[in-house]
Amino acid sequence: MEIEVNETKKINRKDEILKQATILFRKRGYAATSVRDLAHESGIEAPSLYSHFKSKEDILQRICFHTANSFMIGLSKAEKKKKPEDKLKRAIKEHVRVVTQNLDASAVMWNEWKHLTKPDLDDFKVMLYDYEIRFKRIIKKGMKSGSFKKGDPLLLSNLILSTLNGVPFWYSQEEFSAKNLNASMVATFYKGILNKNK
Amino acid sequence: MEIEVNETKKINRKDEILKQATILFRKRGYAATSVRDLAHESGIEAPSLYSHFKSKEDILQRICFHTANSFMIGLSKAEKKKKPEDKLKRAIKEHVRVVTQNLDASAVMWNEWKHLTKPDLDDFKVMLYDYEIRFKRIIKKGMKSGSFKKGDPLLLSNLILSTLNGVPFWYSQEEFSAKNLNASMVATFYKGILNKNK
DNA sequence: CCTACCGATCGGTAGG
DNA sequence: CCTACCGATCGGTAGG
Numbered sequence A, B: 001m002e003i004e005v006n007e008t009k010k011i012n013r014k015d016e017i018l019k020q021a022t023i024l025f026r027k028r029g030y031a032a033t034s035v036r037d038l039a040h041e042s043g044i045e046a047p048s049l050y051s052h053f054k055s056k057e058d059i060l061q062r063i064c065f066h067t068a069n070s071f072m073i074g075l076s077k078a079e080k081k082k083k084p085e086d087k088l089k090r091a092i093k094e095h096v097r098v099v100t101q102n103l104d105a106s107a108v109m110w111n112e113w114k115h116l117t118k119p120d121l122d123d124f125k126v127m128l129y130d131y132e133i134r135f136k137r138i139i140k141k142g143m144k145s146g147s148f149k150k151g152d153p154l155l156l157s158n159l160i161l162s163t164l165n166g167v168p169f170w171y172s173q174e175e176f177s178a179k180n181l182n183a184s185m186v187a188t189f190y191k192g193i194l195n196k197n198k
Numbered sequence C, D: 001c002c003t004a005c006c007g008a009t010c011g012g013t014a015g016g
Helices: A002-028 A035-042 A046-051 A056-079 A084-101 A103-115 A120-145 A153-169 A178-191 B002-028 B035-042 B046-051 B056-079 B084-101 B103-115 B120-145 B153-169 B178-191
Strands: none
Touching: A002 A035, A002 A056, A002 A103, A035 A046, A035 A056, A056 A084, A056 A103, A056 A120, A084 A103, A084 A120, A084 A153, A084 A178, A103 A120, A103 A153, A120 A153, A153 A178, A153 B153, A153 B178, A178 B153, B002 B035, B002 B056, B002 B103, B035 B046, B035 B056, B056 B084, B056 B103, B056 B120, B084 B103, B084 B120, B084 B153, B084 B178, B103 B120, B103 B153, B120 B153, B153 B178
């Protein structure tokens, strides 16, 4: 019984540290957050952090890779669709879902991954690059098949990904619903904003 | 003659520090860049920085406010147009122009302004908010006049601004031209990407 | 613009 | 998970 409680506490403590680290890294940035800040918010002393994590960077690494993995899984789901327009629609939907459900973690991943060091840094870059390549491939195929207007697939891919990655900087559950955001984003990119009935 | 040379050197040195600071703040982030790093890249010793700037934050403040001011001026030009669709088109063009001509500074402003402290922090937030409000107003009026499809002006404004602010993260002069980027962005948002001739 | 230097804080370890 | 502690580095000042 006592052992069970201790183990549960240990697991909760580790998650609690990760949760507080995500909030602090988002608010102040990785470099400006000290291990003492992390410990204080988690209700422990600074050296106690090292019984859960190897280093400060270890904490950042877990946040970055865990979040990036969620995005990769979402993209895989999108790639199972057949038509390019359905693939892109699903890719946007999945990306919006992951971002809105992990606002702080998404922002931390996007803003702080540069503080990772080798070999994690290289592995992370590969993941990012893979995501971009696969996202671009959907658009490229859609342009070839005639689903999308002809253009530079890389440029359009970058435009859409910028929009998706910018969400954590302004989205709040109080102001917007994820469903409405997703629908608006797809409608905007697919049909444009000009009113043709004018 | 000697005085003239000294004064010229002084001005160049100050600009050189700002230039190197912009590059370093962009690459490593403000908090992870030391005044010794800044001094070294500028070819001087660390304490010599303080004959040009009051503090490390003073350097960041100048980068942020100078860049933000460029964006404000661009938006003012856009607001002089009459039709909402022309206003938005011009606002996008000006924003793209400032971003592509100040890639590092734009990224630093966007990623590092949170490291400013009061009262500069509050002043900067006011500028950011003013920009967003005025950008949103263009869209709101366009929706009311029937130029743009009906929708949530704040949401659409956030979508477009996210796309614009994301540019420094992928744009390079070697891969894209500012002119083509601008045209593609306007076409994408105005007319959408779906091919209606299919 | 430099040398010499300061107190504060950093990430992390030893040992329990 | 704690106390005690470490060397390194931080932003910045004094004085020239």
